[in-house]
Amino acid sequence: MAKSMAAKDGEAPRTRDAEATQKRILAAAKREFSRLGLGGARVDDIAEKANANKRMIYHYFGSKEDLFKKVLEDAYQDIRAAESKLDLKGLPAEAALEKLVRFTWKYYLDHPEFLTLVNSENLHKARHLKSSQNIEAINRPLHNMVQDILDRGVREGVFRAGLDEMQLNVTIAAVSYYYFTNRFTGAVVYKRDFMTEEALRARIDFNVDTILRLVRV
Amino acid sequence: MAKSMAAKDGEAPRTRDAEATQKRILAAAKREFSRLGLGGARVDDIAEKANANKRMIYHYFGSKEDLFKKVLEDAYQDIRAAESKLDLKGLPAEAALEKLVRFTWKYYLDHPEFLTLVNSENLHKARHLKSSQNIEAINRPLHNMVQDILDRGVREGVFRAGLDEMQLNVTIAAVSYYYFTNRFTGAVVYKRDFMTEEALRARIDFNVDTILRLVRV
DNA sequence: CCGCTAAATAACTAAATAGTTACATAGGAA
């Protein structure tokens, strides 16, 4: 028999490991909150799927709401970390912007839970994020990155002057975000599958076109 | 004393009126579902806020899920009805398109509950809409309207040929929808109020610009 | 290798929740 513990068929080991338990809880919480929303997710289910005890959730995270807040902060942390690895400094402005648009698309495609978590948070009027200390610092690099691309594009003579970084950023997010989060009602309203390879390719190309046309002189 | 009934201080009259009761239930359900989502809304609260008895909800609508489905169908019905009153036939293509973009913006601004209901439905993978009989017919006029504008613009020589009606429609919705539904996290991330008069004016102008640049030759 | 603390489990509680049952009555049809 195995070393010491009752790890049921194929599950992770169950010796005492605070860090690992917290990670399992966070992973399970992210899945449940994104699948069902803050109101729909169940603490018991999160505990079970984390292969942990419910008591540990309250021990490490305090309450369901605080757990949600941590999951959300981590999700923002993750997308900003991925963005900051893009390294667009060396590219011409147009190429940099296209790369950012395609990155955003790909990130949403690969991390659908980010979208539903943000939706859930907005349903609750961002009350968790509002009380978050580090969220401002987490997002600052994104603003700088897009502002730099805009400035560079103007200097290169390819972008219009006076564009608002926020408006551009919101629009870049919008054209991808909306497509993904509303893909289910979209499938009904437009009578097509939004997630076929062909549909995805067509949409990201359309989005790149939308954004480049928006900024070009 | 009043005619017959125990209407508590200032409330609506309480004589028997099936139609009025159903309307009050639907109005209260729309408010609660949009405020809290399908999972977060409470049947008891809906009954209380409708100034009705919970039993009536089950009598008229069958279940919480069926009530949600009816609320959602009505919401789609309402936006399509408002759209169909636009009468864009007489306008040049560009003017027609701009009017549609501004209408969409204004409708979302005035009916925020539509946005959260649609979000809630997408969280549930559109399972209510999927089983809805009339939803296809409800949405058809929208497709025709936008396709007509596109065709007209090409004939007028002001729009590019070959644009996909769905991509355009989705983008028109996206740039307004995302701004509104994500205005709470947006306020935190961008450190500004998304709902001031000035911010709203700037965004709708930006959106009109985005869409017109997208379609122009 | 001992003992203490942090990690973990299981069983419990009080409140909330979707849905039901039993009963009451307004008001139109006869």
Next chain:
DNA sequence: TTCCTATGTAACTATTTAGTTATTTAGCGG
């Protein structure tokens, strides 16, 4: 006027739920 049924009320039930309490135990510092 008298039924009869659709409209409405109130109290109940079986479950579920977030959060707690009581208890056990792994494994590190000494």
